[in-house]
Amino acid sequence: MFDFKEMKVFFRGNYVPYSEAQLSIANTGFIYGLGIFTGMRAHYNEQQKKLFVFRIKEHFERFRNACKLCHYDHFLASYDEKKFGEMILGLLRENNLAEDAYIRITNFSDEETITPKFLYKDSLCAYLYPLGNYISTSGVKCMVSSWVRVEDNALPARAKFTGAYINTAFAKTDAIKHGYDDAIFLDSRGHVVEGSAANLFLVMNGQLITPPVTDNILEGITRGSVMEIARDEGIPVIERTIDRTELYKADEAFLCGTGVQVAPVTQIDTYAVGNGAVGPVAKKLQALYFDVVRGRVDKYQRWLTQV
Numbered sequence: 001m002f003d004f005k006e007m008k009v010f011f012r013g014n015y016v017p018y019s020e021a022q023l024s025i026a027n028t029g030f031i032y033g034l035g036i037f038t039g040m041r042a043h044y045n046e047q048q049k050k051l052f053v054f055r056i057k058e059h060f061e062r063f064r065n066a067c068k069l070c071h072y073d074h075f076l077a078s079y080d081e082k083k084f085g086e087m088i089l090g091l092l093r094e095n096n097l098a099e100d101a102y103i104r105i106t107n108f109s110d111e112e113t114i115t116p117k118f119l120y121k122d123s124l125c126a127y128l129y130p131l132g133n134y135i136s137t138s139g140v141k142c143m144v145s146s147w148v149r150v151e152d153n154a155l156p157a158r159a160k161f162t163g164a165y166i167n168t169a170f171a172k173t174d175a176i177k178h179g180y181d182d183a184i185f186l187d188s189r190g191h192v193v194e195g196s197a198a199n200l201f202l203v204m205n206g207q208l209i210t211p212p213v214t215d216n217i218l219e220g221i222t223r224g225s226v227m228e229i230a231r232d233e234g235i236p237v238i239e240r241t242i243d244r245t246e247l248y249k250a251d252e253a254f255l256c257g258t259g260v261q262v263a264p265v266t267q268i269d270t271y272a273v274g275n276g277a278v279g280p281v282a283k284k285l286q287a288l289y290f291d292v293v294r295g296r297v298d299k300y301q302r303w304l305t306q307v
Contacts, residue, residue, distance in 0.1 A: 001099070001130040008094045009127040010087055012110075015094045021125060029108030032116040033163025036066040037106040039258045041131075042092055042307065043293045044099050051097060051307040052295050053088060054258075058221045059105075060084045066159035067107055072122040075107045079124070085305065091126055092307045102131035102259070106162065134259035137286065139266035139278055140181040142195065142255075144244060145171040149185035149193040149216050157193075157216045165197070172196040182255065184247065184268065187216050192242035198260040199223040202242065203252035203281045212239040222256045222289075225303065229288050232299070235281065247271075252279030254286070262286040 004018065011021035029035045042053045060081045067075045079087075088103060103126060110123035147170045150157050155164050171183035175196065184200060185193040193211055194200045199220040202209045208230050213219050227237045247253065253265040253273045264282040266273050273279075292300045 002095075002097070002101075002128070004127060004129050007128055008091070009125065010091050011125045012123045015090065018127065021127070024112050026112040027108075028111050028113060028116075028120050029162070032109070033161075033166070034070075034116065034118065034120075035106050035108030035162040036063065036070060036072075037104060037160050037162055038063045039160075040088065040103040040105070041258055041293065042097065042101045042103060042128075043295075044097075045294045045296070048295065049098070050295060051092065052293065052304040053092070053103070053307065054293050055221050055225065055303050056085045056088060056305050057081060058224070062159065062219060062221070063105065063107070066161065067122075069156070069159065070107075070109075070122075070161075071118045072107055074122045075124060087124075087126065089305065089307055091128065095128060097128065097307070100130070100132070102129045103127075104129060108162070131259070133261070133263075135181050135255075135263050137261060137263050139264050140255070141179075141267040142182045142184050142253075142265050143175050143178055143180040143269055144247070145174060145183040145185055145196070147171045147174070147183075147185070149187050151188060152216055158213065158219045160218070168196045186244060190244060191215060192244060192247060193217055195255045195257075195260070198255040198257035198263070201226070201254050201256065202246065202250040203279060204246070204250050206281075207236045207238055208281070209238045209240065209242065209246075211242055215241055218257075220257055222258055222261070225292070226256050226262065226285055226289065229292065229300075230285060233284070233288070235285075247273075250274070252282050254282040256289075262289045 008015045105126040109120040111120040175183040183196045194217045247268045248271040255263045264278040
């Protein structure tokens with residue numbers, strides 16, 4: 001597995017050694033958490049000797065929308081989908097990568113001054129990180145967090161704002177300290193939202209159920225992919241508000257996202273999910289997802305960009 005500190009990164013318009021990508025302690029993005037990011041994965045197919053990046057177009061569109069919210073005019077003027085994709089592929093080629101990698105792209109407020117606002121110049125950076133399973137993919141334990149998910153009219157969850165992940169950190173820390181792997185957020189009304197940093201699905205009566213995008217969730221790229229794969233497999237998908245007690249009666253549950261991939265949940269609080277083992281629907285969707293991202297399913301080749 002590669003050492004990301006020995007690799008080249010993309011920083012303020014250039015590919016430079018990791019050691020040269022440095023920020024001042026007075027940088028506005030650093031001191032106020034002013035920035036947006038996205039995480040992408042590149043998967044290496046050992047049999048084909050090919051490296052594939054998953055859904056660049058969709059990541060760009062969500063990233064661009066977040067930049068628009070933040071008035072990041074430099075990114076908006078400088079990067080369209082083609083140039084954004086070229087930056088990512090160039091980073092992978094610069095490092096001559098032939099293995100799995102996590103790609104972290106951040107656009108941040110880039111001045112050295114005081115006052116939290118978005119009306120500063122902005123800069124783009126990206127680096128590669130070796131990331132296997134972010135959490136277990138063979139069954140995780142979750143607790144319902146006492147921390148409430150951020151609201152859209154306070155700090156929108158539908159985009160990956162760097163400062164917003166303090167909310168995630170509080171929930172994740174509590175879960176770990178209580179002996180769980182991850183947390184499940186409720187909103188201010190007590191409805192189920194998502195994991196600490198991943199979307200959530202329940203399986204009930206053969207149907208896949210997930211909260212709608214209007215319930216303060218991240219509009220996840222993996223979430224959309226799993227929904228499409230499920231429908232193609234004849235599994236009904238329902239987007240609706242979920243009550244907390246439905247977590248405890250679900251037949252199956254799983255988290256999904258770029259980091260967690262498809263991670264079955266086998267326990268929530270003190271309750272076993274289903275029979276406490278990975279269920280057949282989650283197992284099937286997980287296996288399909290892993291085949292899709294490695295270019296083994298022709299039907300979904302349109303989601304992949306070969307490096």
